[in-house]
Amino acid sequence: MSVNPRLSGFWSTDARMSYYERADAEESEGLVQGEDEEMGGMPDGRTPLDRTIDKIGMGSYQWTLLSLCGFGWLADNMWMQAIAIILPRVQQHFDIPDSKIGFLSSTMFAGMMLGAVGWGTCSDLIGRTAAFNATLFLTAVFGVLASLANTFPLLCAALFFLGSAVGGSMPTDGTLLLEHMPNGKQYLVTALSVFFSFGSVVAAISGLVLIPSRSCPPKPASCDVATQNMGWRYLLMALGLITLLMFLARIAFFRLHESPRYLVHAGRHQEAVESLQMISKFNGDELDLDVEDVRDHLTQSEIVAHRERLTSSPTSMEGQLVFDADDRERSSSPDETRPKLLPKTSRMALRSSQEDVLPDYSATGEHNVSLSGHAYQAPASPPAPSSDEPYLKDTSRRNSDASAYSARSFRPSHHTREGTSSTLGERGTKLCWKLPRWLRRPLMAWMDRISMVLAPEWMRTTVLVWIVWWTLSLAYTMFNIYLPKLLEGRGTAGDAAPRSLTDSLWDVVIYSLGGCPGAILGAYLVDSPLGRRWSLAGSTFCTALCCEFFVLAQSSLAVRISTLGISLCATAMWAVLYGWTPEIFGTKVRGTACGIASALSRIGGMIAPILGGMLLVIDNSFPVYASVVIFLIAGLSVLLLREKEGEREASGGGMMH
Known part of the structure; x- marks a missing residue:
C-alpha cells in the first residue's frame, strides 16, 4: 500500500469524528446518568469515547480547567487593552506622530497573527498541554522585556514577540477545553468570554493606579520623559508579573492531563485511558476503563442498529x-x-x-x-x-x-x-521536500490542513466566515485602540479644554466593565431561540449604532453611556463568534482552523491602527465613522450565511451551510 509521505505517527491513526452533537440539557443529563441501562445499550450515534467522557461528566477537573483556560483569554484582552492605554504615553515619550503611532499596536497584532497559526498547528502536532503552558510563560517574559525597551523600534519588537505568544492562547486554550467537555456542555466555552472581558478591566484598573501620577503633565508644561513618564513602563511590568502568576497557577496548583481525544487520534490509546482515569479520579469517581472505552469510531453493527433506530422512531x-x-x-x-x-x-x-x-x-x-x-x-x-x-x-x-x-x-x-488547490499543493509539496526535515513536517502538515479547509464545495462558507472575523477585528480594533486618545482629546459639554488623564482612564475602566455582562449575554445568545446568525448580526449592528452615538455625544454622561453600549454589544458579539467557530471544524483540523480564523482577526487588528492613525490626522471622528461602516459590512456578511431552522431549534442555532 502506498503511503502519502505526509503520513507519520499522528497522521496514520484512525480518522476521528466530531463530538459536537448537541442535545437538550435534559437529554444530555439523562444520557450521562445511565443511558446504557435505560436504553438497553441501544446506539445513539456516540462513540465509546464520547460515552466515557459523558460518564465522567462536568466535575471539578472540568471546572478548574475552565478557569485556567480563562487565564489565557484574560491575558489576551489584558495586553490588547494595555497597548491602547499606554499608546498616548508612548507617543509622548518617543515623540511619535499620529500617522505612525499605530505601528505600536500593529506589531503586536502581527505577532498575534503568527502566534495564532503557529501555536494552533503546534497543538495539533505535539499536543495541547505544551502550547497551553508555553504561551503564558513566553507572554510574561516578553511583557517584562517590553517595559525595559529604551527606543520605539525595540518596544515594537518586544511587543511583536509578546503578541506571538499571547496570540496562541485563545485558539489553543479553547480547543483544550472543548475536548474535555461532556456532551451538552460545550457551550461553556462561551464562559471564557467572561475572562476575556475581565482582562480589559484588569488592564484599565492597573493603568488607573499606575499611570496618572507617573505621566507627563498636560501641555504646554515641560516634561522630562526619562523621570516623569515612567507610568507606562510600570504598567507593562505589572501586567508581565500578573501573567507570570497565571502561568505558575497552571503548573503549580493543577496537574493538566493531555486531551484524551488528541491522544486517541495520535494512536496513544493506553495513554488516553490513563488520562481519563486520572481525570475521573480527580472528580472523585474512579472508573475502570480499557482501550475499548476510548474507541472513537462505531462498529458496523452499531451503525446498523443506530440506522434502524433512526428510521423506526421519530427523532x-x-x-x-x-x-x-x-x-x-x-x-x-x-x-x-x-x-x-x-x-x-x-x-x-x-x-x-x-x-x-x-x-x-x-x-x-x-x-x-x-x-x-x-x-x-x-x-x-x-x-x-x-x-x-x-x-x-x-x-x-x-x-x-x-x-x-x-x-x-x-x-x-x-x-x-485540480483547478484550485491540487496544483498549488503539488508545487508546495515539491518545495517542502527541499527543506530540512524539522521544518518540512510541520509545514506540510499545515498545508495539508489548509487544503481541507479550502475545499471548493466549502469555499463560500469558509470565505464568509473569514470575512466576518477580519472585518469585526478591523472595526473593533480601530475604535478600541484609539479610545483612550479620543477620550483625552474630548472636552466636556460647553468646555473646549481636554479632560484630565484620570477622568479619561476612569472612562476606560467603565468601558471595560461594560463588557462583563456582555460576555454573559453572549453565552445566552449562543443557545437562544434567536439563533446564532441573528444573534451575531444583531449584536454587530448594535455595536455600529453605539459607535455612531459616541461620535454625536456631547456630555460626559452621553459618552459613558455610548461606550458602555459599545462594550456590551461588542463583547456579546465576540462571545457568539468565539462560541460558534470551534464547532464548525472536526478534531483533526480544529486547532489549525481556529488558529487561522484568529490569525485573520489579527490581520485586521494589524491594519486597523495604521489605517486609524491616517484617518486620525484628518479628523478625530473619522476612525469611528470607518468602524461604523466596517461593522455594517460584517453584519451583512453574517446574514449571508444560511442557518437551518430545525438545527437552530434543537441546538441553539448551529449554522448550516
Missing part, C-alpha cells in the same frame, strides 16, 4: 457541524452504486462507516457529496464482517486486502480540486 434534529474536515478524507468513485440516503441525524454513524472502509488517508481525495441539500451518502463497501469489529481493524489485513480494494474502488477518475 429530533441534533446539532451538526457546518464542516468536518474529516469528510474530505472519505471519498469513493463516482461510478459506485450507493445505498439510499441516510437521515442527516445519522451523520456520526455514517462518518464512522466511511472511515472504517477507507484504508488510506488522502487530503486531496475527491468528495462526491453534492452541496445541495447537504445530504450524506454511504459509499459502496466490501462485505461487512459478521462480528462487531470495525472494517479492516487488523493492521495486516488493512495493508493487504484493503490496498487493492482502495486502488480499484476509491481512486477517483478525476479530481475536483
Whole structure:
C-alpha cells in the first residue's frame, strides 16, 4: 500500500469524528446518568469515547480547567487593552506622530497573527498541554522585556514577540477545553468570554493606579520623559508579573492531563485511558476503563442498529457541524452504486462507516457529496464482517486486502480540486521536500490542513466566515485602540479644554466593565431561540449604532453611556463568534482552523491602527465613522450565511451551510 509521505505517527491513526452533537440539557443529563441501562445499550450515534467522557461528566477537573483556560483569554484582552492605554504615553515619550503611532499596536497584532497559526498547528502536532503552558510563560517574559525597551523600534519588537505568544492562547486554550467537555456542555466555552472581558478591566484598573501620577503633565508644561513618564513602563511590568502568576497557577496548583481525544487520534490509546482515569479520579469517581472505552469510531453493527433506530422512531434534529474536515478524507468513485440516503441525524454513524472502509488517508481525495441539500451518502463497501469489529481493524489485513480494494474502488477518475488547490499543493509539496526535515513536517502538515479547509464545495462558507472575523477585528480594533486618545482629546459639554488623564482612564475602566455582562449575554445568545446568525448580526449592528452615538455625544454622561453600549454589544458579539467557530471544524483540523480564523482577526487588528492613525490626522471622528461602516459590512456578511431552522431549534442555532 502506498503511503502519502505526509503520513507519520499522528497522521496514520484512525480518522476521528466530531463530538459536537448537541442535545437538550435534559437529554444530555439523562444520557450521562445511565443511558446504557435505560436504553438497553441501544446506539445513539456516540462513540465509546464520547460515552466515557459523558460518564465522567462536568466535575471539578472540568471546572478548574475552565478557569485556567480563562487565564489565557484574560491575558489576551489584558495586553490588547494595555497597548491602547499606554499608546498616548508612548507617543509622548518617543515623540511619535499620529500617522505612525499605530505601528505600536500593529506589531503586536502581527505577532498575534503568527502566534495564532503557529501555536494552533503546534497543538495539533505535539499536543495541547505544551502550547497551553508555553504561551503564558513566553507572554510574561516578553511583557517584562517590553517595559525595559529604551527606543520605539525595540518596544515594537518586544511587543511583536509578546503578541506571538499571547496570540496562541485563545485558539489553543479553547480547543483544550472543548475536548474535555461532556456532551451538552460545550457551550461553556462561551464562559471564557467572561475572562476575556475581565482582562480589559484588569488592564484599565492597573493603568488607573499606575499611570496618572507617573505621566507627563498636560501641555504646554515641560516634561522630562526619562523621570516623569515612567507610568507606562510600570504598567507593562505589572501586567508581565500578573501573567507570570497565571502561568505558575497552571503548573503549580493543577496537574493538566493531555486531551484524551488528541491522544486517541495520535494512536496513544493506553495513554488516553490513563488520562481519563486520572481525570475521573480527580472528580472523585474512579472508573475502570480499557482501550475499548476510548474507541472513537462505531462498529458496523452499531451503525446498523443506530440506522434502524433512526428510521423506526421519530427523532429530533441534533446539532451538526457546518464542516468536518474529516469528510474530505472519505471519498469513493463516482461510478459506485450507493445505498439510499441516510437521515442527516445519522451523520456520526455514517462518518464512522466511511472511515472504517477507507484504508488510506488522502487530503486531496475527491468528495462526491453534492452541496445541495447537504445530504450524506454511504459509499459502496466490501462485505461487512459478521462480528462487531470495525472494517479492516487488523493492521495486516488493512495493508493487504484493503490496498487493492482502495486502488480499484476509491481512486477517483478525476479530481475536483485540480483547478484550485491540487496544483498549488503539488508545487508546495515539491518545495517542502527541499527543506530540512524539522521544518518540512510541520509545514506540510499545515498545508495539508489548509487544503481541507479550502475545499471548493466549502469555499463560500469558509470565505464568509473569514470575512466576518477580519472585518469585526478591523472595526473593533480601530475604535478600541484609539479610545483612550479620543477620550483625552474630548472636552466636556460647553468646555473646549481636554479632560484630565484620570477622568479619561476612569472612562476606560467603565468601558471595560461594560463588557462583563456582555460576555454573559453572549453565552445566552449562543443557545437562544434567536439563533446564532441573528444573534451575531444583531449584536454587530448594535455595536455600529453605539459607535455612531459616541461620535454625536456631547456630555460626559452621553459618552459613558455610548461606550458602555459599545462594550456590551461588542463583547456579546465576540462571545457568539468565539462560541460558534470551534464547532464548525472536526478534531483533526480544529486547532489549525481556529488558529487561522484568529490569525485573520489579527490581520485586521494589524491594519486597523495604521489605517486609524491616517484617518486620525484628518479628523478625530473619522476612525469611528470607518468602524461604523466596517461593522455594517460584517453584519451583512453574517446574514449571508444560511442557518437551518430545525438545527437552530434543537441546538441553539448551529449554522448550516
